[in-house]
Amino acid sequence: DQQVKQNSPSLSVQEGRISILNCDYTNSMFDYFLWYKKYPAEGPTFLISISSIKDKNEDGRFTVFLNKSAKHLSLHIVPSQPGDSAVYFCAASYTQKLVFGQGTRLTINP
Amino acid sequence: ETGVTQTPRHLVMGMTNKKSLKCEQHLGHNAMYWYKQSAKKPLELMFVYSLEERVENNSVPSRFSPECPNSSHLFLHLHTLQPEDSALYLCASSQDLGEWANEQFFGPGTRLTVL
Numbered sequence: 001d002q003q004v005k006q007n008s009p010s011l012s013v014q015e016g017r018i019s020i021l022n023c024d025y026t027n028s029m030f031d032y033f034l035w036y037k038k039y040p041a042e043g044p045t046f047l048i049s050i051s052s053i054k055d056k057n058e059d060g061r062f063t064v065f066l067n068k069s070a071k072h073l074s075l076h077i078v079p080s081q082p083g084d085s086a087v088y089f090c091a092a093s094y095t096q097k098l099v100f101g102q103g104t105r106l107t108i109n110p
Numbered sequence: 111e112t113g114v115t116q117t118p119r120h121l122v123m124g125m126t127n128k129k130s131l132k133c134e135q136h137l138g139h140n141a142m143y144w145y146k147q148s149a150k151k152p153l154e155l156m157f158v159y160s161l162e163e164r165v166e167n168n169s170v171p172s173r174f175s176p177e178c179p180n181s182s183h184l185f186l187h188l189h190t191l192q193p194e195d196s197a198l199y200l201c202a203s204s205q206d207l208g209e210w211a212n213e214q215f216f217g218p219g220t221r222l223t224v225l
Contacts, residue, residue: 009150034213098214103152
């Protein structure tokens with residue numbers, strides 16, 4: 001039973017446009033949500049997070065939105081750059097454990 | 111060395127072999143983790159250590175045996191593995207447990223193939 005799902009295994013976006021990555025979760029006890037980014041041959045690196053008491057958090061080109069009623073999380077990247085091409089993992093936290101989605105491969109086309 | 115390092119980066123082993131994966135963190139963190147990532151599956155938490163004490167064992171088969179001799183080093187000892195254990199094994203660390211566990215720093219992983 002997968003508690004965190006990223007239903008799009010891949011996404012292709014043109015450079016300069018907005019990239020929107022989506023994530024759904026089932027456990028209403030999750031109290032913290034994160035996005036990690038992974039390049040090939042490297043481990044995931046923390047990108048941005050949001051507490052369950054907020055609905056939006058922004059950091060430069062990256063914004064995370066949380067819709068608790070829909071149990072939905074999204075990451076917006078604008079404008080998208082070639083260096084943003086990577087696999088993005090959504091993660092949710094409860095009792096100090098991170099539960100990850102299966103990842104979305106984002107490709108930014110020039 | 112900085113961050114979290116893992117050795118070896120690639121490992122091929124037979125089902126009767128015994129091998130060990132090594133993780134070292136250079137961040138002064140107190141908590142360390144082992145994750146498994148199988149093909150097209152999410153990262154699965156295997157073990158959590160805090161100050162060298164195991165605090166989480168996520169129903170992992172006994173053929174995987176972790177060891178944390180100090181807060182900077184974490185090992186995963188492997189014996190009599192099965193082909194379905196082939197996966198990317200990731201080590202991570204965080205400053206501490208609690209809220210600190212939300213921000214984990216990952217190593218590059220060991221790609222394990224069991225023949």
